[in-house]
Amino acid sequence: MTKFPKNFLWGASTSAYQIEGAINEGGKVPSIMDRFDEQPSYPEGITGFKEASDHYNKWKEDVALMAEMGFKSYRFSISWPRIIKNLKGDINFEGIKFYNDLIDELLKYNIEPVVTMFHFDTPNFIQEVGGVCTDKFTELFEIYSKVLFENFGSKVKYWLTINELNMFVMAADVIGVVPKDQQLNPWQLMHHLNVAQAKAIKLFRKMCPNGKIGPAPNIGAVYSNSKKPEDYTSKLNIDMVRNWVYLDIVCRGEYSSLFLNAIKKNGLSITITEAEKKLLKESKPDFIAFNYYSTMTSQMPTQKEVHQEKKDQQRGFSIPNFGEAVKNSELPKTEFGWEIDPIGFRNTLREVYDRYQLPVMITENGIGGKEKLEESDKVHDSYRIEYYQQHIKQMGLAIDDGVEMIGYMPWSAIDLVSTHEGISKRYGFVYVNRDEFDLKDMRRIRKDSFFWYKNLIESNGENI
Numbered sequence: 001m002t003k004f005p006k007n008f009l010w011g012a013s014t015s016a017y018q019i020e021g022a023i024n025e026g027g028k029v030p031s032i033m034d035r036f037d038e039q040p041s042y043p044e045g046i047t048g049f050k051e052a053s054d055h056y057n058k059w060k061e062d063v064a065l066m067a068e069m070g071f072k073s074y075r076f077s078i079s080w081p082r083i084i085k086n087l088k089g090d091i092n093f094e095g096i097k098f099y100n101d102l103i104d105e106l107l108k109y110n111i112e113p114v115v116t117m118f119h120f121d122t123p124n125f126i127q128e129v130g131g132v133c134t135d136k137f138t139e140l141f142e143i144y145s146k147v148l149f150e151n152f153g154s155k156v157k158y159w160l161t162i163n164e165l166n167m168f169v170m171a172a173d174v175i176g177v178v179p180k181d182q183q184l185n186p187w188q189l190m191h192h193l194n195v196a197q198a199k200a201i202k203l204f205r206k207m208c209p210n211g212k213i214g215p216a217p218n219i220g221a222v223y224s225n226s227k228k229p230e231d232y233t234s235k236l237n238i239d240m241v242r243n244w245v246y247l248d249i250v251c252r253g254e255y256s257s258l259f260l261n262a263i264k265k266n267g268l269s270i271t272i273t274e275a276e277k278k279l280l281k282e283s284k285p286d287f288i289a290f291n292y293y294s295t296m297t298s299q300m301p302t303q304k305e306v307h308q309e310k311k312d313q314q315r316g317f318s319i320p321n322f323g324e325a326v327k328n329s330e331l332p333k334t335e336f337g338w339e340i341d342p343i344g345f346r347n348t349l350r351e352v353y354d355r356y357q358l359p360v361m362i363t364e365n366g367i368g369g370k371e372k373l374e375e376s377d378k379v380h381d382s383y384r385i386e387y388y389q390q391h392i393k394q395m396g397l398a399i400d401d402g403v404e405m406i407g408y409m410p411w412s413a414i415d416l417v418s419t420h421e422g423i424s425k426r427y428g429f430v431y432v433n434r435d436e437f438d439l440k441d442m443r444r445i446r447k448d449s450f451f452w453y454k455n456l457i458e459s460n461g462e463n464i
């Protein structure tokens with residue numbers, strides 16, 4: 001049985017726009033997520049983010065529940081549109097107070113705050129000038145970063161730059177991070193985000209010399225679908241564009257020549273200035289945080305056309321002479337069709353650590369499912385307990401293998417609204433009593449997994 005490190009950060013994760021609600025309260029300005037559900041592409045019969053889990057008003061109760069579970073850490077995002085009011089960078093002090101109070105409350109219970117600076121919710125005033133696809137974005141992100149470090153830098157030790165930077169490339173339309181009608185070169189967009197991230201890291205070194213900062217992409221090992229050598233080539237290709245390009249740039253400070261050649265073959269390129277090259281070289285992280293849900297399996301496509309399944313983050317795609325993501329017949333699936341691969345978790349941890357030799361923090365991992373509130377306020381989510389048991393065991397094996405780990409913050413601390421599948425796709429240890437459109441009383445209810453996780457944390461991972 002693995003011995004987890006003494007100060008291992010057991011906890012869980014959320015993001016502002018998926019949990020807070022109160023989109024017009026406390027001086028918050030609109031974000032692209034506030035009205036995402038009104039876009040024609042948003043699925044019907046699914047709630048948006050206007051009320052979410054009303055954490056903006058219930059945060060104290062929520063933190064008390066985290067403390068009751070024994071959390072050592074809590075990963076949440078700060079809402080940019082709650083902090084900055086306009087292009088001039090005017091500060092909303094009510095927003096600053098909200099997060100200061102939240103952080104103080106966490107520290108009161110000895111819960112380490114782990115802050116994501118940007119989790120999908122671009123303020124509308126930035127979208128109006130082109131959003132994440134422009135140079136302006138990188139400037140504005142630096143201004144915002146300065147405000148964050150100035151106001152919270154002395155209390156928050158662990159910082160995450162941009163949540164799932166790779167999903168801006170791979171699933172922008174599904175998650176709603178880039179409006180559907182906006183034309184873009186996905187790799188140039190990625191580059192803007194990478195430059196924004198580098199600017200934040202550079203500033204952090206100056207302003208918070210005692211803190212730690214890292215990226216937070218979504219990473220998952222890629223398997224070859226067969227013993228055919230060409231399928232292995234496709235695995236290498238997909239690994240490069242699904243995983244490594246996002247970590248190479250921040251950990252090594254440059255794009256690999258294989259990656260640049262690969263996009264060139266598809267008629268694309270990235271414009272990189274000399275100043276950016278220098279900046280990227282000098283902005284390295286202290287650790288790697290990543291979100292893990294599943295692995296991907298790949299083969300060399302036989303068909304000649306690019307095709308992409310529109311479903312979600314786990315979507316299939318096929319690029320001629322490059323790679324095709326296919327279903328893995330060895331793996332079971334969640335109710336929402338995501339492949340479940342606990343051993344893949346160990347494999348991914350090993351690959352990430354071996355490649356970059358930096359401590360690792362897991363900032364998401366979890367299973368979404370439909371749940372029923374039973375009599376006397378019970379929620380029997382044994383499938384979630386089983387999912388966590390399997391993944392935590394494999395994480396333990398990765399630690400035994402030699403992977404240096406800081407903490408585990410699965411998704412999510414309490415129920416919240418999924419990126420595009422509503423509140424019925426629940427992830428939390430705590431049930432929030434609302435339906436897609438009936439807000440009921442938003443009561444918080446401890447699920448079976450709540451008690452299981454509490455016990456696990458108390459024993460530092462031994463009582464699994």
Ligand code: BGP
Nearest residue numbers: 015163164313368417418419420
């Ligand atoms: C990640 C995001 C989260 C979260 C999670 C689950 O991609 O960082 O914001 O929502 O996936 O995905 P979903 O909500 O689509 O089920």
